Amino acid sequence: MIEKATPPPEAIKAWARLMRVSRQLFEQAEEALKESGLPALAWYDVLHELAEAGEEGLRPFQLIERTLFAQYNMSRLLARLQADGLVEKLKVADDGRGQTIRISAKGREMRRRMWAVYGRSIAELVGTKLTAEELEALASLLGQLRFPPADD
Amino acid sequence: MIEKATPPPEAIKAWARLMRVSRQLFEQAEEALKESGLPALAWYDVLHELAEAGEEGLRPFQLIERTLFAQYNMSRLLARLQADGLVEKLKVADDGRGQTIRISAKGREMRRRMWAVYGRSIAELVGTKLTAEELEALASLLGQLRFPPADD
DNA sequence: AGGTGATAAATGCAATTGCATCAATCTTGA
């Protein structure tokens, strides 16, 4: 009985490209932010989720679900965001363990400034490299790799 | 004169999927290695390059080119690999600054054991989710995002 | 009500990463 030694070569190639390209693009986007004197992408992710959540804010565990950060990582990231005045921590009435995180006006402004740079990076790094149809095809293929898979 | 405020929505969606899916898959592959008591993927990348390079080995700066690690990161990673006996550092004759890194027998064995787990992760995480044609399409799209772009 | 296990968030400590800089060698050009 032969044991399968290795995945099919198409899978290996797609995996290798995915790992390499995603890392390269991520680092380029981070570098653009840094060059503009702005915080890292992790901050953007949180500010973005909080901006979408609006005035009622989000609980830290909800942010963790949305952003895939580790719990201890989120805890410290929120502490830094708070120290910079970009978010507020509010006691939540019905759960004494928890808190609600709300973005501040300063946080919204920071998000806006970050998006000016980040959005430009996205436009340059993927928007100019693929057509709209190709971008949709890429998003669809990636969606099938997600767990749970996306159907669009 | 209107300033373009944001990249096209297809670009944003493809970007978001790329960042999220690649991170999720990377973490799942790392977790599988950790559960088997094996080192992180970074170690595999270096051992893989060195195994392909054969007996003459590679210079650290060549490894940096191939793996996209930062220089200080590679320096320390190689020190750890050497401390574990997985690679050897050799003086190089024609350049007194440099060294050549060669994989050891123990390093080859470690790479083999890591591949048994890593390859299985790749098979499960992408091999079973997409057809061969879809995997090739994905690799091709990602190749166009690379710099320099891949043409296949 | 009271005990038990689950959940929310924080934290001490070790390992890793990022940044800046250093030391050593090499290359080039006057």
Next chain:
DNA sequence: TCAAGATTGATGCAATTGCATTTATCACCT
């Protein structure tokens, strides 16, 4: 030949991350 600059690799120090554990509260079950 030798000074100036570039390249190779390492390292001190601060910031971040990972891991394990802790603290506090909640939910459930008897």
